[in-house]
Amino acid sequence: MMLPYLWLIPALPFAGFLVLSVLGRRMGNGPAAAVGVGSVGLSALVAILVASSFINAPPPAHVYTQTLWRWISVGGFAPGVMLYLDSLSLIMVLVVTVVGFLIHLYSAEFMAADDGYSRFFAYMNLFVGSMLVLVLAGNLLFLYLGWEGVGLCSYLLIGFWYREPENGAAAIKAFVVTRVGDTALAIGLFLIFINLGTLDIQRMMNLAALHWRPGGALPTIAAALLLGGAIGKSAQLPLQTWLPDAMAGPTPVSALIHAATMVTAGVYLIARTNVLFTMAPAVQIAVAVIGAATLLVSGMSALVQHDIKRVLAYSTISQIGYMFVALGVGAWSAAIFHFMTHAFFKALLFLGAGAVIAGLGGEHDIFRMGGLRRQMPLAFWCFLAGACSLSALPLVTAGFYSKGLILSSAWEAGRAGFWLWAAAIAGALLTSIYTFRLVFIVFFGEAKAKISKKPGPRAAIPLVILAFLSVAGGFVNFPAFFGIKGSMFFSRFLASALPSATYAAPLPETDLLLEAVAAIVSLAGIYVAYFFFLSSPEYSREMAGTAIGKVLKRFWFEDWGFDWLYEKTLAAPYRWLARTNRNDAVDLFYSFIAKVNMFFHYGLSLSQTGKVRFYAAVIALGAVVTITIAVFAR
Amino acid sequence: MSGADLLALLPLILISISPVAVMLAIAFFRGRGLAAALALLGLFISFVSLPFAASYAPRSVTPLLVIDNYALFYMGLVFAATFAVALLSDGYLRMLRVRSEEFYVLLLLAAAGSAVLVASAHFASFFLGLETLSVSLYALLSYPVTREKAIEAGVKYLVLAAISSAFLLFGMALVYALSGTMEFSGIAAWAAAGIKYSNPVFLGALALIAVGFGFKLAVAPFHMWTPDVYEGAPAPVSAFVATVSKGAVFALFLRYFARVDIHTMGSLALALTVISIASMFAGNLLALLQNNVKRILAYSSIAHLGYLIVAFLASGALRVTAVSFYLVAYFITMLGAFGVVTVLSGPDGDAEDIEGYRGLAARRPVIAGVFSLMLFSLAGIPLTAGFVGKFYIIAAGAGSALWLLISILVINSAIGIYYYVRVIITMYSPAPVEAEEAALPPKSTEPAGPAAPEQAASAAGAIIPIGGGLVLAVLAIGLIWLGVYPSPLLSLIRKTIQSLM
Amino acid sequence: MELLWLIIAPFAGGVIAWLIDRIDGGDRRGLPARWVSLLALVFDLALLAAIWAGRHAGTGVGKYGAWFLQLKAGWIPEIGASFHLAMDGLSFLLVFLTVFLGIVSVAVSWNEIKDRVGFFHFNLLWCLAGVIGVFLALDLFLFYFFWEMMLVPMYFLIAVWGHERRRYAAMKFFIFTQLGGLVMLMAILGLYFIHGAQTGVYTFDYFSLIGTRMSAAAAFWLMLGFFTAFAVKLPAVPVHSWLPDAHTEAPTAGSVILAGLLLKTGAYGLLRFLVPLFPAASASFAPVAMAIGVAGILYGAILAFGQTDLKKLIADTSISHMGFILIGVFAWNSLALQGVVMQIICHAISTGMLFILAGALQERIHTRDMGLMGRLWEKVPVMGGVGMVFALASLGLPGLGNFVAEFLILLGAFKANPAMSVLAALGLIVSTVYALRMMQHVFHGEERRGWSLPDLSAREKGVAAAMIILIVWLGLFPQPVIDAASPALQGLEAIAGSQVKIISVAGLGRMTAPPAQASFYRTASGPLKSGALKGDKNERR
């Protein structure tokens, strides 16, 4: 029975962080990597053991809670440091630890040349620890601790190469924008606690169901605030500007934080507090709409990017958009399934891109790469597997199954269902286009640059494992209409934690039809990419040359002008106000008073002329004044 | 004048005999030490005789004087202050190149005048006491005749004092013309009977008298002479003027209005309020950026009199306690402050310029400590008698809801902090290097003395004259003792109140 | 008697330190003076430990709160002032904080102060004694006595050992606080006379003055008098402009004590004296005070964001943090009050450490201008790491003490006044902005000056380690502190509660009873009907 060792899972990475941050400087790269990678590895091992004992001998009601210590207790407010394990958090833990371990292994070699080696692993361990806390938290305050912890680590890691000020600026931008979302989440916490009296997630949901009227003001506001937090962390529409800039960090960081784990924290939050969202239908629809809008917007932006990592960043935003659509329509397990598959293939793509960048000595612009197919075959094939999975190549890739599930549940989602499905399909088309645009430009065509370094063994193993997972990963949730026994294993496994989909499952034949449409769309996308970017690139150049093309290209490149908007409306005025008020307008008032006093001093001291007759005159004047007051003012 | 009357008058008699005794003594052997010793002895004996006279206490000796606890308390204060001034001036006079025996005679005469003033219950004794004090001050102020500033101070004080005495006299004459009697009790009785308080002539006369009081207390419209006289006069005499002459007159002022509630004479209360506010602001604002220490102390004494009038305008039991306690605290502080200036002064000019005090804490830490203590007490910082005094004044004001006056007092004490602390921090800031040896270049316009001006307070930590040092020590200890544990003095003051009410 | 020793030890220590330094003529650079002052503070620490060990709540002092130690002696019977010291959970925590920060500041200024070391430690210890006195005094006159007394030593600390504009800054500090103190004196006397007129007993004793019934107008003005003094000290926004100057110019030890302790006397005053003495008036004044608090948070943050001087930036952050305390106090429920106590302690530690770092930096590169710093992480990684920890603490990162404090305050404030709490929550964002900008300009970014500076010395590392452990411990295990303060805070609530019922918005903690369907849009707790009886008209004119 490994369940009691649940606390080890988050504790190990934190221990790694402590060791590395305190002794980091004195350890060489070898031992630092050993500690860094080892701690996450051990944690993954424990996670797997825990998972196995959870599956073989499930604890009562498929839930295991472990309270470590009484964190705060003031009157009715008593959030404890409590770990809560159910099938949902188990999957999250597994993904985080396994993918985390692979990325740590990869970065052991990738960051070898960097001088801040131990510092890097310290931050990465801290991140994994915080993510595990977030995922395992039993009450919202402990979740909030993990939530802010991951935000902090994303700041530290984005700004890891601190020598260039742009990295610093990107890191601060990331932390501040996510902090806006966190503040909304915090206010949500206040509201929940004040009105329900507890922050424990399960009890909070029961009480809400009991006392709150579905659709009423309180649940709507609470859900909206939680959504605000989710949008901030998962870089959805209004607050997505920070993710593309976050690519300034090292590539393993982008892989782990900005693709696999942290950005999906919002998805986990909404999934975890699903009761609240079902009680606020307006907000749930909003989630779907935001998801749809985001996937379209970032899909188009990804089409025109030059930097390999920015393309993948926009693709991440778009894929999370899919998850939000799933959550919006109530297909909770579909969202988590897509999260898992996305974690695999997006991590793979990032690590592949990392290998390419390392090979070309830090080159990010895809138009200066080309023909790497022959120079880095291993990286190429793994990258290709990831790309196919991303663009949901039918039947053979995990992406197809997870995205298909979302598309079908979107179709069934009542009135708005059709529009959501239409947006999702358009998104799928865009996805396959920009993915294979990337593949053709980077790996096909004539070689523009020589490869200086091939990914070593410690980098290759993760690539291969991830490639296998992103291909085979989908079979765990085989669609039902094929009638194979044991299909939809993943969703059934999650049923214990998440309520079944709100809308009825589609009839087998419509399901089949939808899958077919999705397959056709993804293949079409690949052909379009092949036509425009490999066989006759002059067409794409000509299209880009047209007037609307040029405008659209620049508009999409600038992420639909969100950055410009925030800079002009928020950042610039704040900076201006701070600069003008540097020496404190209120202070001028007090220095004015001081001047008045001095003015009176000089005035009065002139009256001390030193002449005795003047003094006599003042005495006489004083006498006159006193007499008039005494006599006339009685 | 029965035997008991004479015994009751013993302190006055003794203080009057001692100047004559000193005069006779110096007539035979002309020695400064002898004069000083005799003067101190005289003061001591008259101080000791006070409790003896207290046994005969509440008795009015001839219509002119009334000897009661209140009068004896203030006589004690006057004698003690004069004793301190005499001790302080001992070291000071040794430096002056002027015959210094007469100084003690004049000082004793001034003390006698103040004693009479405090005990007076009649216009005649009030006038004579006041004039004895003033005339002896004329000579004391310009005692170092070789200093031009002293003469200027003397002339100014004489002319202005004479003018204000004339105003005072005319006021008295009018009151006498109206009421037919010159005793305070008689006048009060006359004024109480019928609506005399609103009688314009009576109020006008009181206003004229107020001019005389105003000059002596150096409150706002009549304060012009204070800075020049304090700066010109020798430091111990400035101390005497700042404390004894003001304190005695204020004691009489308080007794004169003790039984009569000031607020029945609406317009006079208004006049006093205006005077109080004006002197608070004038005193503090004038001293703000002043660079001459004696002038700072002069201006701050104007401000403090403004605070005293606030307490005077209050009503109820707290009033007399507040005024008496504040006067004692004010006496100690002013004597201490001027004592320090005396001790640091050189033969050719007093230690006036603030630049001279720069870095004093490094050279002479004890003196700097005492001076900071005195200045903190003026500012009303805890651990000093000034703090308790200021607290009492605000308490008296709050007791009778004089919110306007108190808030002005609060604002002014904030302004006051600026220049008190400015002097302190100059003492504690590092001395500029080149001024290290010429410790206190006196800024007097006196043509440079024949020999290089050897400074009494040279950098080598010259010895502090024994008398001055002793006085400063006693004053500092008294200040802290009153600041921390004021109860004994408060019980003494309560005894004096019974006799007054 | 222990309470008296708590105050006498620093007094005596100060005098001895000064004398020793004068006697030995400073040939050993004032070393004995430093040991004496350290000894005095350690003695106090031991005394506190003994008190804590031997404490048993409720020695029957007054009917409220859990006082576990008390000393009452006559002082000036004529005016009813008694030498009344008492200690409960709240005072114990604050006195412990005072002694701890005292030791830290002595350790920090071990070789920063070179000239007149004896006099420096004299002022340091007397200031600490004054602060301890403020935290223990239960007689309003004694409280005012200590309140004024702690100013002078701090004035000397800034004016003699400060930096360039020290005279101006010290003078500004002195006048601001002194004026505030005098306004408070007027309020104290107003209360004293109203109470005297009602009951015939003229006394300054805290317990007898509580519950004086007075007219709403009188209560409001007197409360305003107290509020100005504490707002100046806190500092609240309109009267805050002395703080940046005083902090920038004070020596490191001075800044630590100023930020760690003197600001807290304002907060303590609000907790102990303002609301319990005038519950109805403070309840009706609560929305305005909270608005001032919010203004403080946002204005302080904007100020901090615009600064180029490192210490001035840190000082402005404390203006922002103190805004939280104002909100917490006027929310006046157990959550907010615990938040205030936590904020007092955590702010003292985090801002204190930031000042120590700024001081260490200034000792090494002799400038505070952030324009000249940049990429210092390369040369001083340990200092960078410690700086990062405490910058994160000041932006309220969960897992560190400040977060627990700010969360509790915002939670409590949300219960009392949701609109204000939401506005205050914006503080989280603006605090992130200035904290990260500070880190960016000092430790990261490109190198503007080629400084070569040694990293933290062993002693400084020791102090930093202790502070980090403390702030993390407070972040993860705040319960001991909360347990220590809760009996005292319940006492305070009981006092304030008994006079006026501050309507609590929702049933708290009672799981079963369904909370009323309080819609979120309900207006803030609104002007509470003042429960105080119509005090008899004693107030003349």
Added chain:
Amino acid sequence: MIYAFYIAAAVAIVSTAMVIVQMNIVHALLYLILSLLSVAVIFFVVGAPFVAALEVIIYAGAIMILFVFVIMMLNLGTQSYRTEKGWMRVWTWVGPVLLASVLLADVVYMLVSPARLPGGGRLPPAFVRPYAMMVGPRAVGVTLFGPYLIGVELASILLLSGLIGALHLGRAVRPESFIGPVSAKKPGSSKKTDRGEGTVKK
């Protein structure tokens, strides 16, 4: 007899006015003596013969003689005439006269005011009704050494202090300075105080 009062009063006022207008100090002094004599007459008329005598003997006799001595010692006589002329511009008179007239109006209004009290009541009749009688030296002597005995003692102390003061200040002045000031400068030309300009320090 009533006319004697008015005549004496008029003479007193005119002679006093002449005193302050005179340029030559000796003439001023003589006018002053005249004014004192006229006041003595008023005393006599008012019914205080003893004091009138005193006034003539002490005030006019002794104090004025002091002034004469000083004028003799400083040898002011004629040449101070030009300096006085120089100082006395017309405009110097305007300020003081204006101020004094306000002062005069104040008190005169008070004294003359037809005794209307704020409440409309009348002044006590006794004040207005003339009621005077002669108080001879015997009465003065009896009360002087009756209740006012201490007053006499105090007056003697007062004179003693005046004596000592004058003695100390007088002795210091060196005889040769009688003829002229040390810097042998025309006394009138002291407008420009060359003796170390007062360093006005702020």
Added chain:
Amino acid sequence: MMPPIPANPAPVNPLRMDMIPMNYALIVAWVLFVIGVIGVLARRNLLFILMSVEIMLNASGLAFVVAGSRWGQPDGQIMFIFILAMAAAEVSVGLALVLLAYHRFGGLDADAANRMKG
């Protein structure tokens, strides 16, 4: 109501002084006083100032005597005697100071004595 009849019944005043209302006499005294004030303010010569002061003192003396005679009491005259004593003492010290001032300031100009100002 009538003022109290003074103790010693004085003989009828042969000079029939009752015809002069007292306040006229007081007004005369006040006029003299005011002339003295003008003298002090206007004249720059120290001696003139002293003389004007003497005028003022004499005027108040007159006021006292008139008041005394009005009440038929000798107090007024006794006060005048004391005023005389004070005036004498003051003049003696005053003139000594004037001599010193003349010696020091090289003249009797009152405005020359302005070493101390501000």
